[in-house]
Amino acid sequence: MADGTLRLMLPRFLRRFPADLAVTVLLVVATAIAALAPVISETPLRIALGLAFVLFAPGYAFVAALFPERGPTGDEAGSESAASHDSNAGMAGRADPRREGSIDGIERVALSFGLSIALTPLIGLVLNFTPFGIRLVPIVLSIGGFTLVACAVAAVRRRELPAEDRFRVPYRAWMRTTRVELFEPDTRMDAVLNVVLVVSLLLAISSVGYAALVPRTGESFSEFYLLTENESGALVADDYPRNFTVGQSQPVIVGIGNHEHERVEYSVVAELQRVSIRNNSTTVRERQELDRFSRTVPANESVDWTHNVTPTMTGERLRLIYLLYRGSPPSEPTAENAYRETHLWVNVSSQ
Structure with missing residues (x-):
């Protein structure tokens, strides 16, 4: 009830703004503060937010603007109930023609990383030919501005679609699927692969964090x-x-x-x-x-x-x-x- 009351206190535009895009906007704002504020800029928070800001946010916003509709396999939380109704109606196995040109969640995440890695150097290349140059403030403002504009375009495009066709991040469905895959594997081999996957992810995150946080011992x-x-x-x-x-x-x-x-x-x-x-x-x-x-x-x-x-x-x-x-x-x-x-x-x- 309290959450609903607080939500009603927000302006109408913010209430209708998609949650995933709102998180992306908050990431941009938080990164700008962490990178430019005198005290916070010296903390590890700047590096953690900066990595997500550079490697994920611009690509995710751009993909959201290009593909405002939910994926062909049901990217939103109500996909399971929709699939159940389709099955009861004898429509199992048929593709939804309204979503044939869309992408699923895995493709969306992969494209977000790939496009971010491609867009960030391009923005830097454009800055190099401007009087501002490749400096901290121009980089933060240019990447952040691009991400905010892409989020606005994505929000407008989603609003133009019918409610049942709009992309929504299926947080609960993803958590439920992840729990089943990790803790209830079908075979012993699946269990071993899950452990290897988790260990690999932890090692990758630890390596990046160590390289970013530990000072280099080279020449000063x-x-x-x-x-x-x-x-x-x-x-x-x-x-x-x-x-x-x-x-x-x-x-x-x-x-x-x-x-x-x-x-x-x-x-x-x-x-x-x-x-x-x-x-x-x-x-x-x-x-x-x-x-x-x-x-x-x-x-x-x-x-x-x-x-x-x-x-x-x-x-x-x-x-x-x-x-x-x-x-x-x-x-x-x-x-x-x-x-x-x-x-x-x-x-x-x-x-």
């Missing part, structure tokens, strides 16, 4: 780089600004890639230096600190931002240097005590 390092934006808006490691004028700004894009296998808080110090080089030894004769930044980067992700360089020191072949530190920088940052450094040689004129 951080990328530190400078980029510029070309005429098409793409970020490239080329065509850096070389000539500056005192008091006038030019942009340089600073990037950090975290491959330390853990969340790291970085600090960046930008300086303009007048140096002398003699016998492969560099001596800083004058320095001007331009700016300081702090960026927290999750494991296996990267960030970049635009730094507008505004010099006040004039001279030729000055060193525009960026010093990277893990944590806070020292009181006197130098290229020698920095974790990483990158630089450009620039000329600065008075006018």
Whole structure:
């Protein structure tokens, strides 16, 4: 009674929304929160939801949009009673012509995985040719948006069918069938095969979980780089600004890639230096600190931002240097005590 009362309190559209599609929508929302929320994104929940989000959700929604009708063998919970009525009426063995072009539950699940594996790289390929690039937020939004649109199309198409022809996930029938197959096998060989199947599934799930949750013990390092934006808006490691004028700004894009296998808080110090080089030894004769930044980067992700360089020191072949530190920088940052450094040689004129 309580469940029925709560259901009546929902808007009419939500009450009529298919349960399996509602679960898919909730998966999209939960994955977006787990992937983007500051605290939750560091938990194993992000990986668990992300696997289902990438490997199953888009394909399932797409299949649901393509095949809104129930399968030829009776995919809904009332299939057993319908089969009983057909048998009593002398119609056993006859196919339902209204569902000849549909698919059964096993085919639906298999296609969901297969199409997800095909659709996800295609969405990534399209993102690669956009200004957004293949990054976490664009990937979550694009795959999630595709899945939500497919769910909406599937819901509309199901609603256009007669109630008895609409696909419904037969949860109870599947559970009953699974229990019979696992615990009431017909032969001893079936029992052995059931045990092998369960053990194989557990090993597969455990392997994927271990690979996703246990940190890799390979080399740990951080990328530190400078980029510029070309005429098409793409970020490239080329065509850096070389000539500056005192008091006038030019942009340089600073990037950090975290491959330390853990969340790291970085600090960046930008300086303009007048140096002398003699016998492969560099001596800083004058320095001007331009700016300081702090960026927290999750494991296996990267960030970049635009730094507008505004010099006040004039001279030729000055060193525009960026010093990277893990944590806070020292009181006197130098290229020698920095974790990483990158630089450009620039000329600065008075006018």
